[in-house]
Amino acid sequence: MVSIVFVPFAAQGHVAPMLQLARALVADRGDVSVTVAVPDFIHRRMGQYRGAGVSLASIPTGVQDVGGDEPPGAAAIVHAMEHHMPSQLEGMLTKKMLQGGVSCVVVDLLASWAIPVAERCGLPIVGFWVGMQATYRSVAVIPELLSKGFVSGSGTLLLKDGINEDHYIKDHDLGDLHIFSPKVKLRAKDLPWLVSGAVSQKTRFAFWLEIVNRAKSLHSIILNSFPGEDSGDSYQYDPPWGQQILHVGPVLLSEDLKKTTSMWQADQTCIDWLDKQSPVSVIYVSFGSWAAPIEPDKITGFARGLEASGRPFLWALKNHPSWRAGLPDGYAEKIAGRGKIVSWAPQDDVLKHEAVGCYIMHSGWNSVLESLRHGVRMICYPICGDHFINCAYVANMWEAGIALPSSDENDVKDCVERVMEGEEGRRLQEKVNQLREMITGDAVCVAKRNLNLFMEGINNN
Structure with missing residues (x-):
């Protein structure tokens, strides 16, 4: 039996596609089981989820949860991910290894704190990116931007002779940095870490940089996107040597897989x-x-x-x-x-x-x-x-x-x-x-082939 553990980021928009991926993996494979390890406050809201071969497990966070519709605040969640949840997940993985083994850990890259945990347990790790390849590229190039002096250590873009001129930076077109196609017409302020306020910007930039550094060691990253998202343009993410990028998004859009549990009750x-x-x-x-x-x-x-x-x-x-x-x-x-x-x-x-x-x-x-x-x-x-x-x-x-x-x-x-x-x-x-x-056409075939490649990687490990 192939036993896989998924670790999503603590948000509905991250848990749902990982549940869909889990269901896609077990749908045509009778020898696969997936445990989706979610923070306790999400488990309390989604713990009723049931699916053949897929189960939810709760990771204690130490975060106060008053219940109701709103989950705890983002700052408390991020602190828990780095300081409380790692030891809890390590205990969970160790127990599962003693009970029958863990074949692989699939880590949502926004929950990159789980990567060193799985490494300490000696387990194979695959990354999962919940967004499109272009957004991954926007953070994957951070080390290059730092080395070329295009960005400061706090995430501020330095596009004019190493000087931060805010009035110039704010609406500057990013075409000359060759991160995206000029057709996208992205501005500096559209980058995910350039949020309002210098303190929050510095914290967000450090968060993304940590993700990139931790993801460098991964042999494969699964993308919740489709091949051709750049419409044939040549601006593609160039992964580290030997790293495999697997687009699976079209498979996860299957109507059967979309029927997962939500944290909120939908009005029918x-x-x-x-x-x-x-x-x-x-x-x-x-x-x-x-x-x-x-x-x-x-x-x-x-x-x-x-x-x-x-x-x-x-x-x-x-x-x-x-x-x-x-x-x-x-x-x-x-x-x-x-x-x-x-x-x-x-x-x-x-x-x-x-x-x-x-x-x-x-x-x-x-x-x-x-x-x-x-x-x-x-x-x-x-x-x-x-x-x-x-x-x-x-x-x-x-x-x-x-x-x-x-x-x-x-x-x-x-x-x-x-x-x-x-x-x-x-x-x-x-x-x-x-x-x-x-x-819904050829991209589905590519996505299914990529799921098979993922499983082959586990079986050959």
Whole structure:
């Protein structure tokens, strides 16, 4: 029996694709079992998950969890990952090795703390990157940027004679660094560590650099993406010598595999509501499960823009004051009959519904993949992390959606009209359909072959 342990990062958007990968591995292989080791506060919310050959195990974190919809804060989670969880995982792996063995540990690279743990146990390790290859490239080049003097030790870009000129840096195009194709039109501030505030930037940069240094020793990295994401461009990540990059994203989009447990209870009345709407008429809105709450004035702008669009809309907005404080007084009554607001939606079922015409999103990678899988045009409003790179690919590289310039009522209304109407809307739909055909066609065969290569690597170890 091949026994594999998965260690995902502590977020819904990381646990879900690793569960899907686990299910894909055991689906056609009777001799494989997967244990997905999650932090205790996630296990309390998802512990009811059951699947043939796949089980959840709880890693104590020492983090206070008050329960409810919101998990503990990011700072507490990151501290637990480096200072409390390693010894707990090492104990778990040691016990499993005594009970029958562990064939391999698959580590989400954002949970890179688990790599030295598995190394101490003498176990084979494979990395997992939950996003696209381009976002991995954005952090994998950090050592090179440091060595060439393009970036300081705190992550600040030094693009003019080694001088940090903030007004120059902020909107500087990154084409001359040859990290991405010029077609992507990425700016310096879109890099995942360049967050607001010098202290948080330095901490985030150190976090990414630690990931890159730990990942250097890995022989294989599994990517939740598809081959050809750069549309045939030559800007590809050049991995360390001997490191294997395996794209498996298209396999994980299988409808059977998408039915995994969520940390939140989805409102199933969404589907009944969508059944009553005209085809391709509904705007679906969701800003994901992990992103920090959007400021009240921005929620107000979205609310008024959706109302002004005159179109039916379904908005997944957490039922928490931090998310809903910006809704105008009496808004639910005002949009009743045309708009529906729920705390959490069954997203995959929503996106595949014929009534949905576009998706206003935070540009989280799982949401981008799901939107492409179901042929839905996107309006991107990135919030943090890799969202900005994902948005740039959607809007500029693939032309499968547009970037929302702000949450202003007029911008929201204008972007909805652009995507849902006229020649631009038709052109966007054609691009989305082409990508959908690619990731549900030949790319699936490549992904399945890569899963087989992964298993062969384990069997030959």
